[in-house]
Amino acid sequence: MAGGEARRPITVTVTGAGGQIGYAALFRIASGAMLGPEQPVALRLLEIPQGVQAAEGAALELVDGAFPLLTSVDIATDAAAGFAGTNIALLVGSRPRTAGMERADLLAANGAIFGPQGRAINDHAADDVRVLVVGNPANTNALIAQRNAPDVPAERFTALTRLDHNRAVGLLAERADAAVADVAGVTIWGNHSTTQYPDLSHATVAGRPALDAVGAEWGRGAYIERVANRGAEIIEVRGGSSVASAANAAIDHVRDWVLGTDASPASGGTTGAWTSAALPSTGHYGIPEGIIASVPVRSAGDAGGEPARWEVVDGLEIDAFSRARIDASVAELVAERDQVEALGLIPSE
Numbered sequence: 001m002a003g004g005e006a007r008r009p010i011t012v013t014v015t016g017a018g019g020q021i022g023y024a025a026l027f028r029i030a031s032g033a034m035l036g037p038e039q040p041v042a043l044r045l046l047e048i049p050q051g052v053q054a055a056e057g058a059a060l061e062l063v064d065g066a067f068p069l070l071t072s073v074d075i076a077t078d079a080a081a082g083f084a085g086t087n088i089a090l091l092v093g094s095r096p097r098t099a100g101m102e103r104a105d106l107l108a109a110n111g112a113i114f115g116p117q118g119r120a121i122n123d124h125a126a127d128d129v130r131v132l133v134v135g136n137p138a139n140t141n142a143l144i145a146q147r148n149a150p151d152v153p154a155e156r157f158t159a160l161t162r163l164d165h166n167r168a169v170g171l172l173a174e175r176a177d178a179a180v181a182d183v184a185g186v187t188i189w190g191n192h193s194t195t196q197y198p199d200l201s202h203a204t205v206a207g208r209p210a211l212d213a214v215g216a217e218w219g220r221g222a223y224i225e226r227v228a229n230r231g232a233e234i235i236e237v238r239g240g241s242s243v244a245s246a247a248n249a250a251i252d253h254v255r256d257w258v259l260g261t262d263a264s265p266a267s268g269g270t271t272g273a274w275t276s277a278a279l280p281s282t283g284h285y286g287i288p289e290g291i292i293a294s295v296p297v298r299s300a301g302d303a304g305g306e307p308a309r310w311e312v313v314d315g316l317e318i319d320a321f322s323r324a325r326i327d328a329s330v331a332e333l334v335a336e337r338d339q340v341e342a343l344g345l346i347p348s349e
């Protein structure tokens, strides 16, 4: 920084860094796309032993990228080392569902990952640590990590629904034959699953109510199903689950949290724009406290002192259709919470 004091690097830990989303995210983080063009970054890649070689390959390529903002790349297999002093943690590595696996088996397998990682974050991360969980089932994995990190403020644990949000914006713009920058006011409510509710009630396209622009029959029918099942559509068409769009969404989430939603390229230069993120509920919109549910959010961005928090956009009118959709997705999250509680993966309240 010409004439100014050099900024201290922010340490970013990426778990599952040897996997596909990790590979797609690392180079953009190193380039400044996540934390801004003046912010140096120290990368920490946390992998299990089977994934270390792929992470080492990515680390070699990071050198070959000659990124001016990248101050170091370290690989760890031990969570304590992987999260030591970490400011931003992207929890991507998780156990995918395999043939014959029940949902409870999946939750248990992931509990064995996210419980210890939550404890390691609690004990070793920096005081200002912020966490984004990408690995599925993202909301409940985030809950497990958060509940195993009692010394970290709960709101620092979030789960990724920005991919759903971006899908909802992209598909609406496509249908309305409008530019993405003309779309505002879309919300994803609930779980990153097929019960999620992409809500157009408050959305606009070039200033016009979105449900008028595309018709309520589509906007409250096929559209919801399309967005909620987009992950499966990508798997079918691409032959594998979303990678680049997921990494892009993770970067969008952290960027807008740290730098603020008004400064976001997604705001199209307007103030007051919102996005969607899954946060521990404090009871807003009738969502039971504690579960990590997607809601409309803004961030003012870091301004020195305490790290910026996501603020829930309050006061939106929820009609009967939206209420039923939100309640259904929230019920699924409550059931997942009850399951991981019964499995002993989170302490009971």
Ligand SMILES: NC(=O)c1ccc[n+]([C@@H]2O[C@H](COP(=O)([O-])OP(=O)(O)OC[C@H]3O[C@@H](n4cnc5c(N)ncnc54)[C@H](O)[C@@H]3O)[C@@H](O)[C@H]2O)c1
Residues within 6 Å of the ligand: 015, 016, 017, 018, 019, 020, 021, 022, 046, 047, 048, 050, 051, 092, 093, 094, 095, 096, 113, 133, 134, 135, 136, 137, 138, 160, 161, 163, 164, 192, 241, 242, 243, 246
């Ligand atoms: N929330 C979302 O919007 C969203 C979108 C797409 C994918 N996902 C999920 O993201 C996850 C990662 O997807 P991917 O395509 O990169 O998978 P991948 O299989 O390519 O990579 C996962 C990596 O995680 C590593 N890993 C496993 N357990 C680990 C642990 N305990 N600690 C550190 N690393 C560990 C594996 O070795 C592997 O390298 C999956 O759970 C996927 O379902 C979420």
Ligand SMILES: O=C(O)C[C@H](O)C(=O)O
Residues within 6 Å of the ligand: 136, 163, 230, 231, 232, 234, 241, 242
């Ligand atoms: O849908 C999936 O299983 C993968 C991922 O969560 C996605 O939304 O693309």
